[in-house]
Amino acid sequence: MRNESRISKLVSRARRSAKRCSADPGPFQALRSVTAPALQRTTPQQRRAALRPGHDSIAKAGHRVTERAMTRGVIAATFILSLVVSTPASAYVAYVSNEKSNTVSVIDTDTWAVTATIKVGQRPRGIEFTRDGRFVLVAVGDDDTIELIDAATHQIVDKLPSGPDPELFVQDQSGKTLYVANENDNTVTIIDLEKRVRTGDVQVGVEPEGMAISPDGKILINTSETTNMAHFIDTATRQIVGNVLVDSRPRFAEFKRDNSELWVSSEIGGTVSVIDPGKREVTGKISFAVPGMRREAIQPVGIAMTADGATAFVALGPANRVAVVDAKTHEVKKYLLVGQRVWHMAFTPDEKYLLVTNGVSNDVSVIDVAAQKVFKTIQVGELPWGITIAPK
Template sequence: MRPCLKTALLAALVILTINNGLLTSAMAKGSGYIFVSSERDNAVVVLDPKSFKVIKTIATGDRPRHLRFNGERTLIYAACGEGESIDVIDVAKLEVTQRYEDIEDPEMFDLGPAGRYMYISLEDDGALGILDLSNGEFIGQIEVGDEPEGGLVTPDGKTAYVTSEVANMVHEVDIAARRIAANIVVGNRPRRLALTPDGTQLWVSNELNGTVSVIDPKTRKIVTTIGFSPKGFRPEQITPVGITFTENGETAFIALGRANHVAVVSIKTRKVKKYILVGNRVWNGTLSRDNKRLFMVNGLSDDISIIDVDKLKIIRSVPVGRVPHTVLIDD
């Protein structure tokens, strides 16, 4: 082969390799789209990550609330409470492609580590339901306290935690045995719960107490209770719900509901570092993959607040659908 031809072929190969690498990298980062469930619009709103304008409204079952990606982030599951379904949204197509029906008032849910089983808080039934996503069949139902809401599955898939708003308890469920292993009494009307990244603390928001209970999962004991006092709000207006942790395990962001603030809390000291004013009845939140931006959903002002995590300042408010509930970012 002539030297000039060989050089040209090698150069072309290098360019092709670089281009393929860039393409793979771009695909791995996701679309950047922001997905927000809208309870009153019976839809999931899709926002462009640069302009923050609505690029599509995906029709769903009635009253979509909790959203979650599958493990590959190719699908979004939406719990449609009044539609009595779990809708499946194809992230690439931006449309509902599947629907699991006859699920009575699904509230919150989590996935097992393999992604096959979905564990759903069934508010009307007072139970934790287990849905096999491979065939759409319910394979079990575990009775818990009345009006269960928050639910999570531990990374090893052995344990589920469920809050009961009426019983004022967190139920620890043995998944293999399909029974309650322990009942942990917390504050009034527990809503959401979250495990710290290292798995050593279980945080539970108590809406009517205006507090967060911090539980040691090993001892099943409350180790501390965190209170909140943003200026200008009466105790009954402080109604914490959503809990979001930074990936490094240093900071927690607590949505304070009708107090219209996000509390910034040190996970190590469990002390409030700052309050950030956002929209009306801030409900849930999520972090961008790089943990640089925090997106908070404001249920009564019909918008999301975008917060700079390093500066702990709100940088933008974006209108979305009516009564937004959950936000996800495909990044």
């Protein structure tokens, strides 16, 4: 009861401020759903802010509601967890890059706990296990390099000559060649992973970012954020053989395993373009609409698809949601509420769980893939960005 009166006070406050902003009298219907997600989640910063006198009462009220929701969440999570624990343990380990902390958090997927925090270079973002599972590669953009973490010892054992400001990268199937997007000089750098030397560059569009390799290994995809294209690069000749225009600020590219489709997310455009890799043209676009959410807040970034090509998950950034998409019909089935500014994601190898990084709320949400439900949140370092998972 007390809570309800607080919420109604909050809504009327929001109404008053909306009134001040506009002469239009009718946005209140949407207000409830706009404020609702904000109430369900608060960051430590907001919690701290709520403790300061005279500050944002939205954060304060949100804090109380969150605690209640959390208690309920914890009970539910404990219940689910007890079910999970009773099944045979899946021995996986997840590495999460924390962009602000300059660390990598190591998560054990048996206990869903952080078991180690590794200090790395400045501004870690893109992160991947090597194909043999022995090392974790992490792009530390402000140090202009990619560091190799030994997965057994958690020590940084080497650095790769990546070119300036590396962000995302992709390995070929054999794990011998690494392709790196260098945001600062409009190039994709090619690195021999065995010799750990740079073997070439490909000139691409402005601000290269997303990287993907076709299942047959013949085509490398790079997306350029200001040019707004997916560049098709022949991995044998290292020449651009096609360019496909997509919506604004393409950030991530993902092939279906049967090579039938290439998906590219556009952060500012708010869409995922579905491209026919053979014809090299956009054959469909997936749009997202969260009730009460302004168009500007829906910013698709990370994409993950199940191996059977049936279901896809798309991180929607500051919309704080992961969209569940039927990968065959391209229909959005569901939106899962996760943490704030959701970035990237990775499946556990058995595809039972999907872990997503929440940049602003400093945590990782764990999604039960079959149930399509978020069942766990794990606190990590500051501004978690990338994630990679492998068997222990």
